[in-house]
Amino acid sequence: MEFKKLAEIRESCRSYNPNKPVDRALMEEILVSTTNSPSACNSQPWKFVACDGEVAAKIPDLIIRDDLKINLWTTEVPNFVVVCETKAKLMSSLKCDSQFYAQMDLGLAISTLCYAAADNGVGTCIIGVFDEEKLKEILNIPEEIKVRAIVAMGYPKEEGTREKFRKPAVEAFSFNSFQ
Amino acid sequence: MEFKKLAEIRESCRSYNPNKPVDRALMEEILVSTTNSPSACNSQPWKFVACDGEVAAKIPDLIIRDDLKINLWTTEVPNFVVVCETKAKLMSSLKCDSQFYAQMDLGLAISTLCYAAADNGVGTCIIGVFDEEKLKEILNIPEEIKVRAIVAMGYPKEEGTREKFRKPAVEAFSFNSFQ
Numbered sequence: 001m002e003f004k005k006l007a008e009i010r011e012s013c014r015s016y017n018p019n020k021p022v023d024r025a026l027m028e029e030i031l032v033s034t035t036n037s038p039s040a041c042n043s044q045p046w047k048f049v050a051c052d053g054e055v056a057a058k059i060p061d062l063i064i065r066d067d068l069k070i071n072l073w074t075t076e077v078p079n080f081v082v083v084c085e086t087k088a089k090l091m092s093s094l095k096c097d098s099q100f101y102a103q104m105d106l107g108l109a110i111s112t113l114c115y116a117a118a119d120n121g122v123g124t125c126i127i128g129v130f131d132e133e134k135l136k137e138i139l140n141i142p143e144e145i146k147v148r149a150i151v152a153m154g155y156p157k158e159e160g161t162r163e164k165f166r167k168p169a170v171e172a173f174s175f176n177s178f179q
Numbered sequence: 180m181e182f183k184k185l186a187e188i189r190e191s192c193r194s195y196n197p198n199k200p201v202d203r204a205l206m207e208e209i210l211v212s213t214t215n216s217p218s219a220c221n222s223q224p225w226k227f228v229a230c231d232g233e234v235a236a237k238i239p240d241l242i243i244r245d246d247l248k249i250n251l252w253t254t255e256v257p258n259f260v261v262v263c264e265t266k267a268k269l270m271s272s273l274k275c276d277s278q279f280y281a282q283m284d285l286g287l288a289i290s291t292l293c294y295a296a297a298d299n300g301v302g303t304c305i306i307g308v309f310d311e312e313k314l315k316e317i318l319n320i321p322e323e324i325k326v327r328a329i330v331a332m333g334y335p336k337e338e339g340t341r342e343k344f345r346k347p348a349v350e351a352f353s354f355n356s357f358q
Contacts, residue, residue, distance in 0.1 A: 104282045119183070140357050175228070176234040178319045
């Protein structure tokens with residue numbers, strides 16, 4: 001699909017078919033695209049843990065926040081990708097903290113993951129609130145690793161896309177001067 | 180183009196045709212796609228300042244680091260997009276700092292920008308080292324705004340793509356367990 005169209009139809013999906021998981025071959029293909037993302041000094045400060053089956057079924061409990069009434073829809077999500085920030089190696093001459101660009105790098109990669117999924121009819125939703133300690137226990141993630149996001153994945157229950165709400169173009173971009 | 184292919188051919192371009200800038204209509208189209216990116220609580224904590232002509236010509240001086248011998252190639256770049264982090268508005272119930280997810284959000288958007296460009300034959304290179312104070316002066320960026328990246332843009336001087344070097348798949352992703 002033309003990328004302009006893909007960027008339009010990509011949306012945060014919060015309603016999944018629980019009986020149709022993404023198969024491993026497609027998930028691997030999506031993850032290979034994801035790792036083709038750029039990163040500062042090509043440092044690739046990431047590891048993606050794709051969860052399916054019984055392991056995926058344990059994740060909604062670590063995401064749902066009854067108090068905030070958010071993420072209640074995750075019980076029907078068949079797949080999750082847990083996005084971990086690993087130690088980055090930057091050019092030493094930059095003289096900055098090794099993780100200075102890591103969050104932006106993870107954003108670059110998560111974006112690729114969402115587009116690679118959408119291009120295959122797979123829905124995604126990026127989740128930033130979760131019980132990191134329990135997640136680390138379940139997925140054998142070392143203590144020193146930071147989990148930055150969980151991406152819910154699966155086939156959307158409903159067809160079609162919603163209208164996107166974005167701030168006015170004049171607030172989002174300009175030419176040759178900020179204001 | 181199929182997204183899988185687009186993710187393969189997108190690469191950091193460091194050799195541009197200085198005589199062929201990206202025209203405003205295409206730049207706007209790319210920026211509209213960019214602003215279709217997701218962000219935490221749809222907060223869109225970004226403003227993109229696209230630079231061309233005389234303003235773009237002032238930017239290489241703020242990027243080139245003779246001491247580090249980096250970014251010397253930017254003198255031939257016809258366009259730059261300066262990526263600014265603006266104040267994010269998250270759900271107050273999240274009780275976290277408003278900018279907690281902003282860097283990841285900017286990464287999501289920059290990634291979209293790079294793919295939208297690549298799908299139109301436009302090369303990109305994300306630059307993270309620059310003289311922020313002078314940049315703010317030239318582009319009238321308010322003091323409280325953080326500039327997070329500059330994206331060099333233009334038509335590549337050479338055809339074809341290079342081989343990508345990525346860490347082994349086993350270090351980049353796994354299923355159901357980190358290790």
